[in-house]
Amino acid sequence: MHIYLYEPRADRLNGLMAELRSARMKPVPIQANFFRGELGLLNRGGHEDRPFLLAENPDLLDQIAALRAAGCSNPVLVMRDFRNSRDTAAALDAGADDDIVIPVKSVELKSRINSITRRSHGHAAExxxxxxxxxxxxxxxxxxxxxxxxxxxxxxxxxxxxxxxxxxxxxxxxxxxxxxxxxxxxxxxxxxxxxxxxxxxxxxxxxxxxxxxxxxxxxxxxxxxxxxxxxxxxxxxxxxx
Incomplete structure (x- = not known):
């Protein structure tokens, strides 16, 4: 499973990459300029199930909005260091599918992604x-x-x-x-x-x-x-x- 990963902090990025790989996921690190590119390419067949894992950052809501405005239906999960109900609500309202507090084990993260993906295809059960x-x-x-x-x-x-x-x-x-x-x-x-x-x-x-x-x-x-x-x-x- 390929997963787009945005984490601007180098120390956190390395740890997340290792955790994701331990669950046989393939993290693809992206930079801030990714969200200013041609996001419509993500609508190509085979890309719509590729999830985004976005670390909390000042541009988070704009990043989510850019994905949704481009018609991207990819699962979007937000990572936070601390629970903040107001910010979580804002992210979900902007188009995020899930909002989690890190650290989180890869097995839980993979199950959350699978749940979002199968429901998007009309399959509620496991x-x-x-x-x-x-x-x-x-x-x-x-x-x-x-x-x-x-x-x-x-x-x-x-x-x-x-x-x-x-x-x-x-x-x-x-x-x-x-x-x-x-x-x-x-x-x-x-x-x-x-x-x-x-x-x-x-x-x-x-x-x-x-x-x-x-x-x-x-x-x-x-x-x-x-x-x-x-x-x-x-x-x-x-x-x-």
């Missing part, structure tokens, strides 16, 4: 069921027809992008950006195809119905969906009903 597939948003491997299917870290990241957008086509570029980050030269065609092939094979081997859950939509990308007879009914949210 997991979602698509046909025979139960996908978890807390890092656990999925279950297919009741069996746990082991995925590598990168396979899991790609799988989650597909499941979060179940029923919709996700482009290769969006998957690549969500997993690898922005790059001038993106060899996503080959890389994503290889990983999709591995994930599809693992799911297909475990699904008792024999249904191919990952459909290749030529020229557009991939779609994760249940068998037609299952798709006719609403997808069930595991643990939610």
């Amino acid at each position: 997991s979602v069921q698509v046909g025979e597939v139960t996908a978890y948003f807390d890092g656990r491997d999925p279950e297919i027809s009741g069996q746990v299917v082991k995925l590598s870290r990168r396979e899991h990241a790609i799988f989650q992008q597909l499941v979060l957008n179940a029923g919709r086509v996700v482009s290769k570029g969006a998957i690549y950006d969500a997993v690898y980050g922005m790059s001038e030269e993106q060899p996503f065609d080959k890389v994503i195809d290889v990983y999709i092939c591995k994930i599809r094979k693992k799911i297909d081997q475990s699904a008792e119905s024999g249904h191919n859950y990952i459909e290749t939509v030529h020229g557009r990308g991939y779609k994760f969906a249940p068998a037609p007879e299952v798709a006719a009914a609403p997808m069930a949210r595991a643990g939610g009903m």
Whole structure:
């Protein structure tokens, strides 16, 4: 998981970077001038789930407002040294999704981010069921027809992008950006195809119905969906009903 991190204090930045990396997150340090750039680029497919972790600073409200004014729906979490109800309310009213007091353990931070992300995609519970597939948003491997299917870290990241957008086509570029980050030269065609092939094979081997859950939509990308007879009914949210 990539996470944009704004912390102008060098001593705090190093500690936060280490804490985030311990939870297998990929912090991307940003500077104040980031918020004066072309923020609309964050609306590209695959970038909208990338959270912002912003340290309390004099320009905080302007930074949040700039993100929201550019149409960015990314999760925004604010970090404070001390609780201040008035400032917290102002940040939330400006468009922040959460406001936390540091220090905070990476495991809690990751759960807060996952909660915001899955709700933004319409999933209130910690997991979602698509046909025979139960996908978890807390890092656990999925279950297919009741069996746990082991995925590598990168396979899991790609799988989650597909499941979060179940029923919709996700482009290769969006998957690549969500997993690898922005790059001038993106060899996503080959890389994503290889990983999709591995994930599809693992799911297909475990699904008792024999249904191919990952459909290749030529020229557009991939779609994760249940068998037609299952798709006719609403997808069930595991643990939610």
